[in-house]
Amino acid sequence: MKTGSDHLAALRDGRTVYFQGKEAGDVTTHPAFRNAVASAAALYDFQAANPELMTVTSPTSGKRVNRAWALPDSYDALVARRQAMEAWAGTHYGFMGRSPDHVASCFAGMAMAPEVFDAYDPTRAGALRDYFSYARDNDLFLTYVIINPQADRSKATHAQADEYLTAGIVDEDSTGLTLRGAKMLATSSIMANEVFVSCIQPLGPGDEKYAVSLALPMNAPGLKLLSRKSYELAAPSVYDNPLASRFDENDAVIFFDDVKVPWDRVFIAGDTAMMMKQFHATPAHVLQNYQCQVRLAVKLRFLMGVARRIAEINGTIALPPVRETLGQLAAEAAMVDGLVHGMEAKGTFRNGYYIPDAHLLYSAQVLTQQLYTRIIASLRNLAGGGLIMLPSGVEDFANPEIARLIGKTQQSPTASSEERVRFFKLAWDAIGSEFASRHTQYEMFYAGAGFVTKGHSFRTYDWAGAGAMVDRMLSSYPAVALAGASDDAAPVPA
DSSP, rough: OOOOHHHHHHHOOOEEEEEEEEOOOOOOTTTTTHHHHHOOOOOOOOHHOOHHHHEETTTTTOOOOOOGSOOSSSSHHHHHHEEEEEEHHHHHTTOOTTTTHHHHHHHHHHHHHHHHHHHHHHHHHHHHHHHHHHHHHTTTEEEEBBOOOOOOSOOOOOGSSSTTTEEEEEEEEETEEEEEEEEEEEGGGGGGGGEEOOOOSOOOOOGGGGOOOEEEEEOOTTTEEEEEEOTTTTOOOOTTTHHHHHHHHEEEEEEEEEEEEGGGGEEEOOOOHHHHHHHHHHHHHHHHHHHHHHHHHHHHHHHHHHHHHHHHHHOOTSHHHHHHHHHHHHHHHHHHHHHHHHHHOOOOOEEEEEEEOOOHHHHHHHHHHHHHHHHHHHHHHHHHGGTTTTOOOOOGGSSSSHHHHHHHOOOOOOOHHHHHHHHHHHHHHHSSHHHHHHEEEEEEEOOOOHHHHHHHHHHSSOHHHHHHHHHHHHHOOOOOOOOOTTTOOOOOOO
């Protein structure tokens, strides 16, 4: 079974990561990434310590691998999958949005509908099946880049000023294709083994060269990661930034500098329609976003604990307006949890596999995009100035005079001055710091803009069933015959 040390060793692969003007080198030791990388490795140590909860036996290798690679064939199997995901998310309090079970779920969903790929191209379908087995047997940490760089959004991908702004096919031969250009957002790419390269945005006529779906190791020649600012680097103290210092999973732009991709790692090439089908004609999109909602439910549970602790430490827990706020927050967190359980209860079978209910999933995405910012605002209101008026750092406690003043100015009816400071440092890191701001942006947009998620909700709702109820009601009482009207009279224009 894969362990944390196995994962760390695999990341020392010579990958090219650019950070602050130069190559970062070994991401397992670089101060901008090492703690987050260690947190990712700890996931594998956790699953190794809890094999029955976290793993299944691969049917091809006989190894124990993460349960996200399993194809659930019953309601109970789906619940077991969720319980493993909840446990993993609990180790990082829901703050690692692109943990290994996310993209693994995407590939599992594609594997549940092989007929979709077989109808497209049996050879590419075979490549996908083989890669899924390989990734599962090696329990790979996969990330993905499925969004095109933001440039002139008024123009099609092929009409941008730079033909290869977006990653596209430069040429192809008997051995594979060559990829040039950029993709985003490579969340967790710093700590991943491989990257799934594709596009979930609509592509149209003329965009065929950008219609690629393939997988590459992070150290593929010509693959270059351009890291964003590291919140971990700016958070050297776990005491002052307990979340940012350990769970900054990082985001990056990937540039493919004429990267050669062998055919056995190419699943789609040149077919714009198939790009959408891989996600939406298979359970891939549903299964990967089901994982997101499971993780978010865990994160909201953590934030509920922060909310109540704020009220307790500030001595406001008995005030009716505070209890009203906490009751509202509790209802919202429970709604997300209930939607996750509802997805499971209303699941359906396809090809013998049990899949979460699509519409409840997309309902959850629509609502949680709106909900997360409200929850963060509510926690800020509960905390008030307590989030800001904190000592400059843990070093202040080492100075007796400063420590004495902290004791006088950081008082609480339920906690010591040190406990109060420690808690509010955590609260700020969760809801107010730069790390927290990135998380707000992530929860608002990881599933796409609001019109995208609402479009999925519109697409998957049972409109026929709702319309049938209206028709049944209309047919239950007689229509009024209009004087002078005939059966073939044309309707009056609106």
